[in-house]
Amino acid sequence: MEILKKRIIDEGIIISDSIIKVDSFLNHKIDPLLMEEIASEFCNRFSDKSFNKIVTVESSGIAPAVLTGLKLKIPVIFAKKAKPSTMGSFLSARVHSFTKDKDYNIFISDGLISKGDRVLIIDDFLAHGSATRGLISIVEQCGAKVDGIGIIIEKGFQNGGSILRGLGYRIESLAIIEKISQNEIRFKD
């Protein structure tokens, strides 16, 4: 997705050879017009699929997930990173953040995902794939099927994408970064 790659190059801030900051349009300040184009691109790439729910994780996944949900006219469920006191029975999964070097749990209330659901998982980043695997685990604990995974930025130099593709999941990443160096972000193809 060329317009996305251009924004990453123009506005991404290289923090290290594995971390870029895209706070000016994706993770902190959000450009809703770009998010709408991202949602359209997810719909195009998955036009052969018939999802009935989108699942993401708070917070940066919410904007692209809701705009995609609006186009597909299907609900969006976002996993929470802390269990609210008002949450009754729930499903959870353990996630490791390599950026923050810590483990945390993600939670989805029981009953929001049902057996037979055809789920599109959407997230902003795919790197080692821990958060995505956590979402897959919860969806599958519910007896539902992960029918597609839509990622805005995949770090192709980390192994999350290859592991998940190897397990048979269909992943569509709108920009795959092959290498981050001191002064360059290089994309795959």
Next chain:
Amino acid sequence: MEILKKRIIDEGIIISDSIIKVDSFLNHKIDPLLMEEIASEFCNRFSDKSFNKIVTVESSGIAPAVLTGLKLKIPVIFAKKAKPSTMGSFLSARVHSFTKDKDYNIFISDGLISKGDRVLIIDDFLAHGSATRGLISIVEQCGAKVDGIGIIIEKGFQNGGSILRGLGYRIESLAIIEKISQNEIRFKD
């Protein structure tokens, strides 16, 4: 907003005389079509204003804020409840959650809100108003103006709305709850 009130009555779960759970369309599972109607309603109610930025706080404010931002073609900034390690200089405010009975800080990176910005604050709930006051504080620390506050559900029996209106802020709440009792949610007018 009648369609919103109907959803609150039909799907809201009364937890106590001050807490309702609206996880089935707003806070956990999101109905993107309802969110779009909410965004349209915010645009109608503030049609006399000319905002150039929307500010909200993660996570439940993001969906309505992004859909409103899309209609107004302006960016959305969401305050974070934890400071990422990659965040440089920032502005912050202390917020008290009465539901969780604890204090936390919210953070916005320096430079995302500028002097002269005309800001619309959007959030899902207004109760005691602590989170909203935190957002106002950050916007005003930046030298920007809070030109409107759009709230999906206001708890009219708590004092956040009256305090903020008393301070001169324009608040548009799409549903104002007057009273929650064991088996009834009563709205103002």
